[in-house]
Amino acid sequence: QVQLVESGGGLVQAGDSLRLSCAASGGTFSTYAMGWFRQAPGKEREFAAAISRSSGVTRFADSVKGRFTIARDNAKNTVYLQMNSLKPEDTAVYYCAAAPGFEWAGGTATNYAYWGQGIQVTVSS
Numbered sequence: 001q002v003q004l005v006e007s008g009g010g011l012v013q014a015g016d017s018l019r020l021s022c023a024a025s026g027g028t029f030s031t032y033a034m035g036w037f038r039q040a041p042g043k044e045r046e047f048a049a050a051i052s053r054s055s056g057v058t059r060f061a062d063s064v065k066g067r068f069t070i071a072r073d074n075a076k077n078t079v080y081l082q083m084n085s086l087k088p089e090d091t092a093v094y095y096c097a098a099a100p101g102f103e104w105a106g107g108t109a110t111n112y113a114y115w116g117q118g119i120q121v122t123v124s125s
Contacts, residue, residue, distance in 0.1 A: 002027040002114040004096050009119035012086055016123070020081040022096030022116055029077040029098075033105035035112055036070065036081045038092035038121075047107035048094070049081060057104050064090070086123045093118040 008020040020036070035050040049060045049070040058070050064083075072079040079096060097112035099105035105112060 002032075002098055002100070004098060004114055004116035006094065006096055006116045006119040009094065009121045011122045011124065014087055014123055014125050016086050017082070017084045018086065018121060020083065020094055020096075020119065020121070022079045022081075024077045024079075024098060027098075027100065030074040031100060033099040033102040033111070034070075034072060034079040035097045035099070035105060035107070036079075036094060037097060037109060038090075038094045039118075040089075040092040043092075045095070045109065047109070050104075050106055051079065052104040053102070059106060061107070083121070086121075088123045088125045090121060091123050092121060094121055095119075 003025045006022050036048040037045050038048050039045040051058050051070045067085045069082045095118045096116045098114040099112045
C-alpha cells in the first residue's frame, strides 16, 4: 500500500513563497506519475500541477502557471511543489497524488490511485 505524506504548508502573506513536499512509502516511487491537487473552501478539488515518472513532462493549471513549479527526487521518494508569488486565492488544502503504472497522468484525478491526507496552505492579503 502506497502512503503519501505532505509537509511544508502553513500561513503566509501574499507574495511569499512556500515549498510543499510529499514523501512516498510502500511502493516504487520511480514508477509513479505524480500530481498536486488543491481544494479551496466551498469548492471542488482541482488540478494544480503534474509531473511525469521520468520528470520529462510537467503541466500546470492556468491559475498557477508561471508561479508554481513541480519537481521530484526519485532517490528520496519525494515530489515537491514550489509555490512563489502566492495569492489569497491559492488558499486551499493541497493534496499530492500518485498514479502507479502511468508515465504521465496529467490533470485527470481519476488517473491517481493514491492520495495524501492533504495539507493546509493559507495566504493572507
